[in-house]
Amino acid sequence: MGGSAKIEIEGQGGEYPILNGTIGPEVVDIRKLYGATDRFTYDPGFTSTASCRSKITYIDGDAGVLLHRGYPIDQLAEKSSFMEVAYLLLNGDLPSAEGLKDFTYTITRHTMVHEQLATFYRGFRRDAHPMAIMCGVVGALSAFYHDSTDIDDPEQRKIASHRLIAKIPTIAAMAYKYSVGQPFLYPKNDLSYTGNFLRMTFGVPAEEYEVDPVIESAMDKIFILHADHEQNASTSTVRLAGSSGANPFACMAAGIACLWGPAHGGANEAALNMLREIGTPDRIPEYIARAKNKDDPFRLMGFGHRVYKNFDPRAKVLSKAATEVLDKLGISDPVLDTARELERIALEDDYFIEKKLYPNVDFYSGVILSAIGFPTTMFTVLFALARTAGWVAQWNEMITDPEQKIGRPRQLYVGSEQRDYVPVDQR
Numbered sequence: 001m002g003g004s005a006k007i008e009i010e011g012q013g014g015e016y017p018i019l020n021g022t023i024g025p026e027v028v029d030i031r032k033l034y035g036a037t038d039r040f041t042y043d044p045g046f047t048s049t050a051s052c053r054s055k056i057t058y059i060d061g062d063a064g065v066l067l068h069r070g071y072p073i074d075q076l077a078e079k080s081s082f083m084e085v086a087y088l089l090l091n092g093d094l095p096s097a098e099g100l101k102d103f104t105y106t107i108t109r110h111t112m113v114h115e116q117l118a119t120f121y122r123g124f125r126r127d128a129h130p131m132a133i134m135c136g137v138v139g140a141l142s143a144f145y146h147d148s149t150d151i152d153d154p155e156q157r158k159i160a161s162h163r164l165i166a167k168i169p170t171i172a173a174m175a176y177k178y179s180v181g182q183p184f185l186y187p188k189n190d191l192s193y194t195g196n197f198l199r200m201t202f203g204v205p206a207e208e209y210e211v212d213p214v215i216e217s218a219m220d221k222i223f224i225l226h227a228d229h230e231q232n233a234s235t236s237t238v239r240l241a242g243s244s245g246a247n248p249f250a251c252m253a254a255g256i257a258c259l260w261g262p263a264h265g266g267a268n269e270a271a272l273n274m275l276r277e278i279g280t281p282d283r284i285p286e287y288i289a290r291a292k293n294k295d296d297p298f299r300l301m302g303f304g305h306r307v308y309k310n311f312d313p314r315a316k317v318l319s320k321a322a323t324e325v326l327d328k329l330g331i332s333d334p335v336l337d338t339a340r341e342l343e344r345i346a347l348e349d350d351y352f353i354e355k356k357l358y359p360n361v362d363f364y365s366g367v368i369l370s371a372i373g374f375p376t377t378m379f380t381v382l383f384a385l386a387r388t389a390g391w392v393a394q395w396n397e398m399i400t401d402p403e404q405k406i407g408r409p410r411q412l413y414v415g416s417e418q419r420d421y422v423p424v425d426q427r
């Protein structure tokens with residue numbers, strides 16, 4: 001405990017405990033402020049608000065550090081696997097070889113979805129955005145797994161968590177298949193989590209699908225880099241939905257809906273579309289000028305971050321991976337040159353320097369995903385697929401937090417004072 005903060009307003013208030021965690025900023029516990037002063041704090045966007053205690057992920061925005069259960073993201077991206085990171089996020093420690101084998105066995109055997117779920121896809125137009133399909137189908141899981149929606153039962157929470165992590169790649173691949181008019185492929189248990197996803201996405205019944213190890217490794221690394229990220233907007237959405245006691249499937253559907261926004265997970269799709277619209281490096285100054293123009297709503301997609309005021313460590317890994325993957329696949333994409341030149345120019349520009357705007361996770365991911373063969377409309381689906389592991393871990397932590405209560409913010413009311421109803425013939 002780090003002492004206390006004195007808050008006094010017109011004689012009301014008092015001392016509010018300062019709590020400190022393992023690393024990172026202390027917090028002022030103001031839970032009793034309203035009761036003592038009849039006043040709320042005001043923090044739209046929660047720029048200075050800690051919503052919970054958590055042990056899962058730590059971000060140092062100034063230093064550009066991201067830890068999952070204490071392990072640096074660059075080490076996990078280099079040495080771990082998405083299955084192992086999912087286990088780490090969920091259970092708190094890296095698994096033993098036996099533990100990883102058991103976890104992988106369990107997840108692998110939950111990858112199939114109920115056959116009736118496939119009919120949900122048929123209700124969508126073929127040109128439906130895959131994220132619209134994801135919102136609908138993941139929410140519909142609540143209707144299929146009544147045996148794992150009792151959130152007070154640890155065993156049911158565990159089964160629901162495994163089902164979500166296991167089925168999200170199948171559901172994502174089905175969304176892609178539906179959009180291109182190809183038949184769904186069932187999972188194959190002899191493939192890795194990521195290899196299975198690639199086969200369900202790009203394989204066809206007419207021939208065997210060989211998983212390319214270069215693509216499998218790049219995809220697995222991308223999943224690791226997108227797995228969790230502290231209390232971002234979509235994770236906070238999952239926690240808020242879960243705080244009411246909603247079942248985990250409905251909570252993840254809420255998280256997917258929030259992630260879709262271009263200011264959040266939708267930025268990877270928007271960033272590649274922006275880079276393609278810029279086209280050649282000579283057009284970069286025009287877009288930099290637009291990004292700096294207060295009267296222009298245009299923002300440099302894939303740049304800036306609420307927490308990182310330095311390089312997003314994930315962007316550093318992805319920037320390197322983009323060159324490696326395209327070289328290994330023998331692909332040259334002028335968009336990557338444009339991205340690099342845009343980064344160089346922006347990072348030398350006073351506006352970006354002063355506002356500490358750096359490339360974030362979404363700036364380079366699209367170049368790799370496009371090289372692998374995904375359409376831009378699938379980019380945020382892939383983000384949601386990976387982030388499901390983090391959402392599930394955060395949801396479990398919230399449910400088992402003794403301090404947990406339903407999330408219910410207050411407001412600064414600026415509307416009308418009380419007034420009497422006026423009949424329509426007197427208005």
Ligand code: SDX
Nearest residue numbers: 229232263264265267291299300301302303304305306355
């Ligand atoms: C993700 O929270 C997470 O952890 C999210 C995420 C995760 O893993 O879950 O990391 C994933 O969402 C990454 C961010 C992806 N979004 C984008 O790339 C979209 C473009 N970026 C911006 O919209 C913006 O940077 C945000 C939304 C990411 C952050 O916005 P903030 O924290 O609310 O900051 P802000 O909008 O107040 O910006 C501060 C200033 C503003 O100028 P002033 O009002 O102070 O004059 O910087 C400017 C902004 O106009 N600014 C930008 C900019 N981002 C911020 N100007 C031009 N281009 C940009 N990209």
